[in-house]
Amino acid sequence: MSAFTLPPLPSDDKRWKIVNGTMRKNGYARHALIETLHTVQSSFGYLDDDAIRFVARSLRVPLSQAYGVVTFYHYFSLKPPGKHTMTICAGTACYIKGTDKLVAAAQEHLGICMGQTTRDGNISLMTARCVGACSRAPVVLSDGEVAGEVTSDQLLAQLERWAVE
Amino acid sequence: MTIEELEQIATSVRQEHEKYDYEVNVCMDLACASQGADRLREALVKEAEASGKKVLVRRTGCMGPCSSGPLVRVDPSETLYRHVHSDHAESIVSSLGGEPVAELQCDLSDHFDKQVRVVLENAGYIDPEKIDDYIGRDGYKALLTALTEMTPNGVIHRITESGLRGRGGGGYPTGLKWGTVSKAGGDMKYVVCNGDEGDPGAFMDRSVMEGDPHRVIEGMAIAAYAVGASKGFIYVRAEYPVAVSRLTTALREARRRGLLGNNICGTTFNFDMEIRLGAGAFVCGEETALIASIEGRRGTPKPRPPYPAVSGLWGKPTLINNVETYANIAPIMRNGGKWFFNMGSERSKGTKVFALTGKITNTGLVEVPMGIKLWEIIDVIGGGVPDGHKLKAVQTGGPSGGCIPAEMLDLGVSYDALMAAGSIMGSGGMIVMDDTSCMVNVARFFVEFCMTESCGKCIPCRAGTAQMYTLLSRFCDGSGTMEELELLEELCDTIKETSLCGLGMTAPNPVLSTLKYFRNEYIEHIVHKRCPAGVCNIKAPVEVLA
Numbered sequence A: 001m002s003a004f005t006l007p008p009l010p011s012d013d014k015r016w017k018i019v020n021g022t023m024r025k026n027g028y029a030r031h032a033l034i035e036t037l038h039t040v041q042s043s044f045g046y047l048d049d050d051a052i053r054f055v056a057r058s059l060r061v062p063l064s065q066a067y068g069v070v071t072f073y074h075y076f077s078l079k080p081p082g083k084h085t086m087t088i089c090a091g092t093a094c095y096i097k098g099t100d101k102l103v104a105a106a107q108e109h110l111g112i113c114m115g116q117t118t119r120d121g122n123i124s125l126m127t128a129r130c131v132g133a134c135s136r137a138p139v140v141l142s143d144g145e146v147a148g149e150v151t152s153d154q155l156l157a158q159l160e161r162w163a164v165e
Numbered sequence B: 001m002t003i004e005e006l007e008q009i010a011t012s013v014r015q016e017h018e019k020y021d022y023e024v025n026v027c028m029d030l031a032c033a034s035q036g037a038d039r040l041r042e043a044l045v046k047e048a049e050a051s052g053k054k055v056l057v058r059r060t061g062c063m064g065p066c067s068s069g070p071l072v073r074v075d076p077s078e079t080l081y082r083h084v085h086s087d088h089a090e091s092i093v094s095s096l097g098g099e100p101v102a103e104l105q106c107d108l109s110d111h112f113d114k115q116v117r118v119v120l121e122n123a124g125y126i127d128p129e130k131i132d133d134y135i136g137r138d139g140y141k142a143l144l145t146a147l148t149e150m151t152p153n154g155v156i157h158r159i160t161e162s163g164l165r166g167r168g169g170g171g172y173p174t175g176l177k178w179g180t181v182s183k184a185g186g187d188m189k190y191v192v193c194n195g196d197e198g199d200p201g202a203f204m205d206r207s208v209m210e211g212d213p214h215r216v217i218e219g220m221a222i223a224a225y226a227v228g229a230s231k232g233f234i235y236v237r238a239e240y241p242v243a244v245s246r247l248t249t250a251l252r253e254a255r256r257r258g259l260l261g262n263n264i265c266g267t268t269f270n271f272d273m274e275i276r277l278g279a280g281a282f283v284c285g286e287e288t289a290l291i292a293s294i295e296g297r298r299g300t301p302k303p304r305p306p307y308p309a310v311s312g313l314w315g316k317p318t319l320i321n322n323v324e325t326y327a328n329i330a331p332i333m334r335n336g337g338k339w340f341f342n343m344g345s346e347r348s349k350g351t352k353v354f355a356l357t358g359k360i361t362n363t364g365l366v367e368v369p370m371g372i373k374l375w376e377i378i379d380v381i382g383g384g385v386p387d388g389h390k391l392k393a394v395q396t397g398g399p400s401g402g403c404i405p406a407e408m409l410d411l412g413v414s415y416d417a418l419m420a421a422g423s424i425m426g427s428g429g430m431i432v433m434d435d436t437s438c439m440v441n442v443a444r445f446f447v448e449f450c451m452t453e454s455c456g457k458c459i460p461c462r463a464g465t466a467q468m469y470t471l472l473s474r475f476c477d478g479s480g481t482m483e484e485l486e487l488l489e490e491l492c493d494t495i496k497e498t499s500l501c502g503l504g505m506t507a508p509n510p511v512l513s514t515l516k517y518f519r520n521e522y523i524e525h526i527v528h529k530r531c532p533a534g535v536c537n538i539k540a541p542v543e544v545l546a
Helices: A015-025 A030-044 A049-058 A063-072 A092-096 A099-110 A152-164 B003-018 B037-051 B086-095 B109-113 B131-136 B141-149 B152-162 B174-183 B204-211 B213-227 B241-256 B287-294 B323-335 B337-341 B374-381 B415-420 B439-453 B459-476 B482-498 B502-506 B509-517 B519-527
Strands: A084-089 A123-128 A140-142 A145-147 B022-027 B055-060 B072-075 B079-081 B190-195 B231-236 B272-277 B318-322 B351-358 B364-369 B391-396 B402-405 B429-434
Touching (some): A015 A030, A015 A049, A030 A049, A030 A063, A030 B272, A084 A099, A092 A099, A092 B429, A092 B439, A099 A123, A123 A152, A140 A152, B022 B037, B037 B055, B037 B086, B109 B374, B131 B213, B131 B241, B141 B323, B152 B174, B152 B213, B152 B323, B152 B337, B174 B213, B174 B318, B190 B213, B190 B287, B190 B323, B204 B241, B204 B323, B204 B351, B213 B231, B213 B241, B213 B318, B231 B241, B241 B272, B318 B323, B351 B374, B374 B391, B391 B439, B402 B509, B439 B459, B439 B519, B459 B482, B459 B519, B482 B509, B482 B519, B509 B519
Parallel strands (some): A084 A123, B022 B055, B190 B231, B190 B318, B231 B272, B351 B429
Antiparallel strands (some): A084 A140, A140 A145, B022 B072, B072 B079, B351 B364, B391 B402, B391 B429
């Protein structure tokens, strides 16, 4: 077996060292692909082409497989998120308690659809499959902070606060 | 670690707790945490220190009745307080030793009396990040007893005797599965815990992993000993960051105590495990897709056989069980198979944890004996439908399950009875719907979920769910026809018969069950162009000729 040399880091950004750390911890095994992509996303907020190429080469995984994995799983994003992220839970309990009204209010207020970011890059609007806080449906995550029994007014007030920051 | 050492720890934990006159337990599960349980706990600690009383303030996992959160339970009096905020800390601490705080006190005896707690026995009693708390409540005793006093076959025999069936929803006999993996050849075997709780509207597994992580680890270690595995994986949804951090802490603590690693308890048994993160794919709850995901690939299922029990992770025999199944193992080992067998109904033994949500007064986590009537869960434990609305249906099994109409509430909860009613037990989501829910819209919601979650490998599921969604959307906007309803029914049968994995095979269930019990709602949408619940936005009302 010929010696394998690791590809150089894409840039001198320190976050790449964190990514490398995850791969090293897993012995650069191919099955660490998803773990590594998680580290990239949590460090950079999203996965761009450079990141996918770097991870694929480091783990000796075909680029097609790496790209396939990134696009298969909903959790991975190819686009940079906005400064703030409003995530509306779309689980069954939330649906029964009227998530659709929250979605409609947020979309109308920001003029974007779910999954998009406002043109100024300030706010991203996302849906979550279910965050497991079903007993307090409908649930919204403002920059990751869980709030339950949310009304349209509360949601719009939060969006307003972000807009004037 | 030997059994004697374990008992010493347990004794010293109990002695440590006896130093305190009062224990103030604060529920810090997601629902309570999202309402300021963190600040409440800090305030309680501060007040307790200032008061000079001997008070232990403890963070615990989910206590159950989330709709009353943030919850606090004061022991030894077992006084339960609801909707507690940091401002109340002072009055709670000063009431210790006197009369309880009347304005916060709540009586949820109806809610608790019908419940039987096996999986959730520690919920609300231990700090999930302290292994000693778990050991103090007989934790890891079952593992060490099994390792030193029982043969692997003896363990399998006890699990078989208990009648435990898979809690992930399928209901496959656990003892039988363990037996198959144990008999499979090869020197490398794996045990996997399926914590990919993908069912939207369910959070039982999250609560167990966050509230009592060692219980899952102990169950997996016992399973590994029984089947001859030395390596384990816990596959957890990335959407549950707290569960991941609690499990990480728990694994570290268990290793430190020598409960994981080489030569556990001085025996030849070696076992350790790793956490693997999911990445948001419902299909990864299917065992062959889960295996693909752990191997770092797209989560697409494979035809079975070969079953993972014979050829799973990297082609090796692999035991896959759900979080709740593993959580049942330690109590069965401690109390005996017969004890478990004597709970529940004829063919479904033990208890089941449900996440009771939707239009119901007491939302939260409940654990009930199998065979309990649905109405007991809804009306007694759940406290009925609020705001004067009428119960319409109860949904179990998530996107793979069905809706059980209000008329059938006398149904006993068991794998077979729910299946016969056109739903499934599922992993434990139980969503209550009242007269403000449109059943056609509900069916469309679930089909949309399956459509976006279909992995795309087999055509019946990939194309079929999309076609079902189109048809249901036409009913919802009032443009569907009776011919299309027939087409939908035919399509359901085809998808059910020909899909590769469980996702596709069960995707038509929400449609079939609503068609079975709420056909008139479909007819209303199609023929009279109206939505009885007023949910669907029917675009083109037809002119009614006088």
